[in-house]
Amino acid sequence: MKPIKRIGIIGNGAVGMLMASLLAKDYSVTLYGRGEETRDVTIERAGMTEGTVAVPLKPVHTLNETEADVFFVTTKAHQVRAATERLTGDVPVFICSNGIAHLEYARERGFHLGVIEHGVTRDGNRINHSGLGRVRIGSLHTLQPLTFIASPLQVVWEADIEQVVVEKLFANAIINPITALCRVPNGAVAEPPCREVAQTIYEELTPLFDQFVPYTYIETIIEKTAQNRSSMLRDIEAGRMTEVDAILTPLLKRAEDRGRKLTVIPLMQKLIIGASASC
Incomplete structure (x- = not known):
């Protein structure tokens, strides 16, 4: 080239x-x-x-x-x-x-x-x-x-860029919806009650991918960006369309294809859509 x-x-x-x-x-x-x-x-x-x-x-x-x-x-x-x-x-x-x-x-x-x-x-x-x-x-x-x-x-x-993309997805799928719905900076995801929700989302995500992402990676991202306000939170605050259909919605199809039942991720997806519609 x-x-x-x-x-x-x-x-x-x-x-x-x-x-x-x-x-x-x-x-x-x-x-x-x-x-x-x-x-x-x-x-x-x-x-x-x-x-x-x-x-x-x-x-x-x-x-x-x-x-x-x-x-x-x-x-x-x-x-x-x-x-x-x-x-x-x-x-x-x-x-x-x-x-x-x-x-x-x-x-x-x-x-x-x-x-x-x-x-x-x-x-x-x-x-x-x-x-x-x-x-x-x-x-x-x-x-x-x-x-x-x-x-x-x-x-x-x-x-292995696909591994990198999956790692970023894990971080976004966990941090973005929690911070957007709770209206808190990223660092709050490391503390109760957000931490328990984060860990549950992680447990639902893990079986959906062949790539393994350790939870310590998520913790590192939360720590590094503790003062930041996630893009999904900023979108909701500004009345813009969120990236829920890029981050959470594809996970529902992936779970269906793999025969996995999700509980928390579909709920977060619906709540983000609802929050966006109310802006």
Whole structure:
């Protein structure tokens, strides 16, 4: 594969803006989002990293695959199909959305996967980089490992990206619904009564996957993000659509396929849908 010089980032939310602002130092970066006009957007970054960067923002419906050497898709899970309809996979595409709803879609389209571990929130064009982590990428196909210039993003190649995605799903499926329904930061999941609910969700999740995720991994994520407010909580507070259909709903189908009876996960799914509808 030719050297990476141009990077397209689809989705101009908090994650997309964070990636664009940090990658723009070493690459030609273009953001793609909703809207009708091409314009420059000035991103102000505060928190763990600080800086001000201007990058071009283009309407996603005008995207041309030849404009970049690699694409990162940072939209919400329910926006992935529409966001990638102009891509063929001839240029590497990494879907970095939460959940597992996009796994089969990525396989079918020849796309690849990414997991974002950074904490970031957005207020207009100002983003707060609240937690350092990694951008973990990998392929479900035969794509050779890609390397990127070192930056605070810490883009790393994972040989078993599906394991990484499942681990992130476990954390999201446990932390997001509890914090969203209880209106608490992530750290509360480590304490009663949330802890007992978390452990019950974990026990229902484990038989649904061939990959094993130790509960200590969940505890580590809770500790590292203790002060954060989960994306599902922020979505409900802002009256936005949540990612329940990417994180929890696919688990119901997975349980049915495996002949497993779930109790708590279906209840959490219904409560999140209800909470979203009442916003």
